[in-house]
Amino acid sequence: MTALSPLQKFLLKECLDSAVTKRSAFKKFYSKRAKAPSAEDQQNAITKSLERLIDRGYMTGFGRRTPKMWFIESVRLTPAGKRAGRSLLGKQQRIPF
Secondary structure, three states: OOOOOHHHHHHHHHHOOOOOEEHHHHHHHHHOOOOOOOHHHHHHHHHHHHHHHHHHOOEEEEEEEOOOOEEEEEEEEOHHHHHHHHHHHOOOOOOOO
16 A cells, blocks of 8 residues: 555545545544645645545546536545555554644
């Protein structure tokens, strides 16, 4: 398994419980942060993380296609993503001090 960012780990763990996860569920990641970035930066970071997880084969994205870009509205884990998410549950979390 390749190295994953804390946001990507959170996304994989959030998707483990349900078949299809809406994008709005991922905003909880920043609610725990003391210095949360702006709403636009949060959306951009979530979008990039989702796209990278889709490229790695951990997720399948569902959304709308415009002539210039995709708008990811929900995602589903692939079997490889489920394995990666379950392996994250067994590892000890890093405590931020």
